[in-house]
Amino acid sequence: AHRESPEARASAAVLRIHFYHSAQGAADCSFLSYPPGNYVAEELCIDGAKACSISPLYCSLFGLFRERDRLWFSPNHNFQLDEIASEDLFFRIRYYFPGWYSGGASRAYRYGVAKGSESPVFDDIIMSYLFFQWRNDFVNGLVKIPNSHESQEECLGMAVLDMTRTAKERHLSPLDIYHTISYKSFLPKDMRAQIQDCNLLTRKRIRFRFKRFIQQFSQCRTTVRDLKLKYLINMESLEKAFYTETFQVKDASGGQLVILVAADSGIQWCAEKLKDSDKELQTLCDFPDVTYISIKQASKEGAAESRVVTINKQDGKNRELEFPSLSEALSFVSLVDGYYRLTTDAHHYLCKEVAPPRLVEAIISHCHGPISMEFATNRLQRCGNKRGLYILRCSPKDFNKYFLTFPVEVQFKHCQITRSASGKFNLSGTKRNFSSSQELLSCYQKETVRSDSVIFQFSKCCPPKSKERSCLLVCRSNKGPEVPLSPS
Amino acid sequence: TMLLSNRRFLVKKIWPTIPTPESKFQGLFTVYGGDFQEWLEQTNGGLWLTTDFFISNEFASSLEVLSEHCLCPSLPSLKEDVRGV
CATH class of the missing domain: 2.30.29.30 (Pleckstrin-homology domain (PH domain)/Phosphotyrosine-binding domain (PTB))
Known part of the structure; x- marks a missing residue:
């Protein structure tokens, strides 16, 4: 799903958005490129999210990062790039929640509509993206790993996980990988140098023990997903610099x-x-x-x-x-x-x-973020399902779609608003375009509309409440379980 | 004793304790018989079984505006189109 915008290929690209998963030499396209022009960071992040199949719910975890000076850009940053400019940015997970993988008492989770319907902070796509991001930081020494015997063993363990993952992804055996890629290339740069400094015999012993374990580990029943997950769990406990900014x-x-x-x-x-x-x-x-x-x-x-x-x-x-x-x-x-x-x-x-x-x-149009349909209908129910009441919300799946959710007797209807590439808003089923969703609503609020033979009006907006708990909010792992533990 | 500590020094020099990966996988083979997922769940006090957040498919309802032809006059565009493509 990685593509280059077609117009970018034509003229000289001055802005490139890089992804971590492609650092592995993954096929076709490793970055998005843009011709000279003005670009808002938030929109570039949305392009990045689309290219990586990341849904709107998780986009708020990302930011743009410039490796050269280790600088993060705010979402409203405007990149003004002329013909001679050159900007290389990474699409990178900035917000991390320790314990996001845990199902136990000290877990981080997203709030649900009811007790027992909490959801994970990250999905599998985010987990996989984070894996490649942290792997990059780990192997290239961007985060320093403590130099103790204990952490050296941890690093070797992670190399085992990584080598097995590589093998599984290429449909080879871990030993095939062992024979073609040095196990040291799975270790942090500093540790590679340390091993290089050992005498021949010691180097041989480390290599031998590693090989023996890789052989044993290949008998293990496992999946790529679980290997990545374990790698991340280890990383979290190894060094908090992976998710701490200073x-x-x-x-x-x-x-x-x-x-x-x-x-x-x-x-x-x-x-x-x-x-x-x-x-x-x-x-x-x-x-x-x-x-x-x-x-x-x-x-x-x-x-x-x-x-x-x-x-x-x-x-x-x-x-x-x-x-x-x-x-x-x-x-x-x-x-x-x-x-x-x-x-x-x-x-x-x-x-x-x-x-x-x-x-x-x-905020201006009282639009909810990409909350789920369940949250929207639950909220309307709590407002008594009054006639004319509606919720405007971002689609949880598409960055350029919105829904108007409203109660009709005992059911709910969801009318779609689309935002075109040029920023025009259109309510599906109608002909006019508007330059903002609030203009669109202020126009149709005066109108009577019909959906499947039901006639009604959008008369009263149900805006987001301050600090309202929804799947957009994360309960952190150290904040204690305010909600009883997950259902069986 | 001088000889002994010298020997210990030599042994340490030639045969030092080396880091090995297996200590980080305790119980994987002995207790869990090589079932990585089981081992992972047990040693981490339980995990989300799947982290895929279920997003229900939403079907947009049809809609018509009864008086589409006699709408209020077009509002002036309040905002310049700054987003581009």
């Missing part, structure tokens, strides 16, 4: 701080010198505690580039952090904003400078 900032008094952001721990900080010792980490605040964030230019002489980010909290206090550049400040704020939407309120943004354009649009 920022170097100054506090109000000018002291150097390191800020760490991760799903479970929220925003933490420590004095720069102590960054390796976990116990010195202090919590700045958790995502639900943030009320809004502002960014302003630091008014200090000689620091024109730097920006002060003010995090306003529910307790009325605020915290100022000075970032060395605007791009780093925006990267940080969009990270916190994204986690806020995934943990606290799916229809809200904390800072207008990073607000995703489609979210801003949705």
Whole structure:
């Protein structure tokens, strides 16, 4: 399902969106390319999601990442690229929830309409994408793995999983792979170098033991999916840098701080010198505690580039952090904003400078995100299924479709609105196009419509409620099971 | 003892403890008979059996606007088309 836009091939491509799964030399197309022009990050992410068959529900986990300076772009970032520009970006999972695979007490999950109908944070497509993303970070040494005997064994174990996965995908035996690709290429760069430094005999012993185990492991009954899953579970416990972002900032008094952001721990900080010792980490605040964030230019002489980010909290206090550049400040704020939407309120943004354009649009038109049909009908039921009441929501399957869901006696109907490539909205079955969904609705709200011989009007919108729990929100693994454990 | 510690040093030099992968798969063959999924579930305190989120197929209902021909006059376009293709 990977394709290049046809117009991109014609003229010189100046922007490329790369994917991780293709780093493996997977066939036809490894990236999307674009000619000179203006592009919004959010729309590029949607293109990436479509190319990887990722559904709208999971698109909010992704961002665009530039490896060169390790910079993330906010969803509203506008890439303005002329003929001589060149931009290479990775379509990358930015938001991660530890314990997402667990079915036990400390699991992360998406809220369901009722107890027992919770759903997983990631589906198999996301899991597979994350596998290739983390594998890339692991093997290429982008994340440093601790250099202990224990973690070396973990790395060898992961090489076994990876080699077996490769074999299964190519319909070969793990030993065939062992004989054609060095087992060391499945290990982190640093560990490869360490093994290279050992004497011949030791190298031979490590290789021999690895081979013997690969042979034994090939007797195992397993699937590619489970091999990838185990690889990710190991990775999560091996090093939290895989899912923790760090920022170097100054506090109000000018002291150097390191800020760490991760799903479970929220925003933490420590004095720069102590960054390796976990116990010195202090919590700045958790995502639900943030009320809004502002960014302003630091008014200090000689620091024109730097920006002060003010995090306003529910307790009325605020915290100022000075970032060395605007791009780093925006990267940080969009990270916190994204986690806020995934943990606290799916229809809200904390800072207008990073607000995703489609979210801003949705807020204006009272449109729900890609909630499932079950959520929409449940919500209408709770509002008493009144005549004329409707819900506008994004399709959970298509990025450019919306549904108007409304009750008709005991049933529900879902009328489709499509958004064309040029941004025109059309209600299926009608002739007119509108330049926004709210224009469309304000027009048809005055009209009587008919669907399968039922006559009605869209008179009252049922907007998203603040902090409403739906499948768009994740309950984190360390927040305790507010809902009893999953059904049998 | 001098000789002994020298020998230990030599052994360590020539025959050091090497990292091996099998310690990370304890019980896979002995307890679970090579059933990877079973082993994975048991050693991780239970997993989602499948992570595929079931999204129901939705069928769009048909719709007609009864007075399509005499609609309110076309609203002026409020927003420029900035998205492009």
